[in-house]
Amino acid sequence: MLAVMRRTSFAQWPCSIARTMDLLGDWWTPLVLREAFYGIRRFDAFQESLGIARNTLTDRLRRLVEEGLLEKRPYQTEPVRHDYVLTEKGRDFYGVLLVMNRWGDRWLSGEAGPPVTMRHEACGQDTHAEVVCAACGEPMTADNTHPRMGPGYPPHLAERPDVQERFAG
Template identity: 65%
Template sequence: MKRTPFADWPCSIARSVDLLGDWWTPLVLREAFYGTRRFDDIQRNLRIGRNILTQRLKRLVEEGMLERVPYQERPQRYEYVLTEKGRDFFPVLAAMMHWGDKWLSPDGPPINLRHHDHDTHAEVVCAECREPLDLRDVSATLGPGFPERLRSRPDVAERFPDDSSMDQDSEIKPPPE
C-alpha cells in the first residue's frame, strides 16, 4: 500500500507525521537523546534491521535532525549527532513518554528523566501565561502560514472561525470532550 505524503499539507502535525510517522524514526531519535551515536550501537539497542536503520538515519540527516560526523577513517565510520533541529524534538518525545507513563505503564515509568538533581516529566504549558495546556481551554485559528487559496473554503471557515471578527463578549467554543 502506498503511503499518503503529508509534507505539503497546511498542518504542522501532518508535516511532522510525514517526517516522523513510522515507528522506528522516533526510536532512533530516542537513542540519540540517550547519547547513542554509532550505527552498530543504535542497531543493537533497537534490534532493527540494518537496511531499515540505514534508511531512517539517511532521512534524519537529509532533514537536518542528525549530522553525520566521521570518527574513523579506515574503514570510514560515522557518528550521528543531534542538530539543533533534532534537539528541539526532545520535548515532543518527553511528552510522549509522560503520556505513555500515565496511560500505558501500570507498574510505573520504565525510565525516569532527571533534570539536574531531581526526577521530572514533560508538561506542555502556554508560552504566554505558563499555565498547563488543557484541550478544554484551547482553540485553533488559522495562522499566517495557512494557504490563502484555502481560507475561503466553507469547511475551513467552519473548522477554524476567524477570531478577529468576534466581539469581546463572544468566545470560541472548545471541542467537545
C-alpha cells in the same frame, strides 16, 4: 500482479502535526532519535539497542540526516564510518519525546509504574513534561486551547466553508 501501495505525503499539508508525521514516517524514527538522546552515536550501537534491521536503520538515519535532525561526522576512514550527532533541530525534538513519554507513563504504565523517569538537572527532581502556554505559563489542554489559522495557512484553503468552520470559535 502485486499492487504497490504508496504512502500519502503530508509534507505540504497546512498542519505542523501532519508535516511532523510525514518526517517521522514510522515508529522507528522517534526511537532512533530517543537513542540519540541516550547518547548513542554509532550505527552498530543503534542497531544493537533497537534490534532494528540494518536496511531499515540505514534508511531512518539517512532520512534524519537529510531532514537536518542528525549530522554525520566521520570518525574512521578505513573503512569510512560515521557518528550520528543531533543538530539543533534534532535537539529541539526532545520536548516531543518528553510529552510522548509523559502520555505513555500516564496511560500505558502498569502497576509497577513508569519504566523510565526523567530527572530535571536544574532542580534535581524526578519529574515529567507539562505543556504550558509560552505567554502565561498556564497548562494548555483540549478544553482551554483552540486552533486558529496562522499566517502560513494557504489562502486558497482558508476560503473553504469547511475550513472556516473548523477554525470558528
